Amino acid sequence: MGKLKVRKIGNSVGAILPKEWGLKEGDVLDYQKKGNYYIIDTQQLAQEHDRQIIEESFADFETGHIVSEEEMKREFGKYGWGE
Template identity: 55%
Template sequence: MLLIFFLFEIKVRKIGNSLGVLLPKDSGVTEGELLVYRKMGSIIQLELSEAKKVHDRGLIEESFDDFEKGNTVTEKEMTQEFGKYGWGG
């Protein structure tokens, strides 16, 4: 597998009592997205995939909570409620 890395300079800015960076739109990062970072000596690595796994795991756990509390809807109930909008049709 061939990996190609591109290096870009990003200016660090003071934001309140913290530091921040502005990423270009073509970085693939979207607003509100969680990033995991690792510091290895003088290298800081930002990673999207681990944060997405953590986020997805949280959503799955929430859905199990809903199931255990009985907060579920059957296919028949969905069809009755939303059939006029094309659900189940």
């Protein structure tokens, strides 16, 4: 189990979250309290992140930045593409 150090921030307290959690500035975390435990739920953030990646990938189709499989074979066949 990891540990977080709580620090004073103005009239409040806060903690530095590990980089490995994949959070970024401005993320809003859902949490709930169960007894003495605080449970941080990042599922909504993960769904929003995935949705953003999918939307960005569709932007290529809208702008016509797509390549066919035949074009990929022709361009990258010398590296083994399509074998």
